[in-house]
Amino acid sequence: MNLETLINKYYDQLNDNDLHVISYVSQNIELCKDKTVTEIAKNCNVSPSTIIRTTKKIGFDGYSEFRYFIKEEADRIRDAKVSHNQSFHSSVLLKDVQETIKLFEGDKNLQEIYKLFLKSKNIFAYGTGYGQNLMLKEFSRCLLNHNIFLNIIPSKTELELISQAITPNDLLIVASLSGKTGSIDAMLKNIVVKKVPTISVTVFSRNELAYLANYNLYYQVTHLNKVNQLNNSSYCTLNLVLSLLYEGFTNYLNERESAVK
Structure with a gap:
C-alpha cells in the first residue's frame, strides 16, 4: 500500500x-x-x-x-x-489532454450547466479522493471571480448531512476517477430522488456516478502506473476539464453581457 x-x-x-x-x-x-x-x-x-x-x-x-x-x-x-x-511519456499526456478537450467540446449540455451555476441557490462539490478535492478547491477559487461560491464538502459525514438538507434549487458536483459510488451510493441516490441537479466529473467510461447524475463531464485517462496503481495524468486532465468548464462559463457570461448591451 x-x-x-x-x-x-x-x-x-x-x-x-x-x-x-x-x-x-x-x-x-x-x-x-x-x-x-x-x-x-x-x-x-x-x-x-x-x-x-x-x-x-x-x-x-x-x-x-x-x-x-x-x-x-x-x-x-x-x-x-x-x-x-x-x-510514462509526454506523448501519453498529450493524448489525454487532446481527448479531454475533444470530450468537453462535444458536450451538448454545457449551456444548461452554465445556467445552473447562475440560478442555483447553493452549489456543493464533493471529491471522492484527496486529489479530486484539491482540484475542486482550485475550481472554487476561480468561480469566486464571478461571485459564485462553491461549497466544498470535506468528507462523507458532511455529505450525508447535506444529502438530507439539499433541495432541487441547489446543485451538486461530484468529481471521481473511477466513477464508483461505493460507500456514498445511498447518499447520492437520496439526493437524486429529491431531484437535485447533479453533475458528475469522471474518467471517460460507463460508470455508476455518471449513470446517477443529470449531467456528465468526462476526462481522459490512458493507463494506470504499475507501481502505485494511480494514473500519472489523471489529476492533470481532471484539472483541465474543470479549467475548461470555468473558461466556458466565463465566455457564457461575457456573451450574455454583450447581448444585453
Whole structure:
C-alpha cells in the first residue's frame, strides 16, 4: 500500500493539519525518509505530537513505523523510475489532454450547466479522493471571480448531512476517477430522488456516478502506473476539464453581457 492509497483510505478522518503534513511528506518523500519527527514537525510548522497523531490516523503505531514505511516508499519509487522509466511519456499526456478537450467540446449540455451555476441557490462539490478535492478547491477559487461560491464538502459525514438538507434549487458536483459510488451510493441516490441537479466529473467510461447524475463531464485517462496503481495524468486532465468548464462559463457570461448591451 502506497502513501496516496492511505490518504484516500483514511481521508474522512483527516483534518487540515493532517493533510498538510501528509502532503508535505508525499511531495518530499526522499528528503523526509531520514528525518526525525522533530525535523518533520519544524518543516511543517507543527508540533511533533501533531505528526505522531497524524501517523496514527493513517494506520501506524507511531512515527517510527511511519518512517520505516516512507523509507520503503522512497526506495520503491526510485526503483520504479529505473525499471519502468516511469512508464510514462509526454506523448501519453498529450493524448489525454487532446481527448479531454475533444470530450468537453462535444458536450451538448454545457449551456444548461452554465445556467445552473447562475440560478442555483447553493452549489456543493464533493471529491471522492484527496486529489479530486484539491482540484475542486482550485475550481472554487476561480468561480469566486464571478461571485459564485462553491461549497466544498470535506468528507462523507458532511455529505450525508447535506444529502438530507439539499433541495432541487441547489446543485451538486461530484468529481471521481473511477466513477464508483461505493460507500456514498445511498447518499447520492437520496439526493437524486429529491431531484437535485447533479453533475458528475469522471474518467471517460460507463460508470455508476455518471449513470446517477443529470449531467456528465468526462476526462481522459490512458493507463494506470504499475507501481502505485494511480494514473500519472489523471489529476492533470481532471484539472483541465474543470479549467475548461470555468473558461466556458466565463465566455457564457461575457456573451450574455454583450447581448444585453
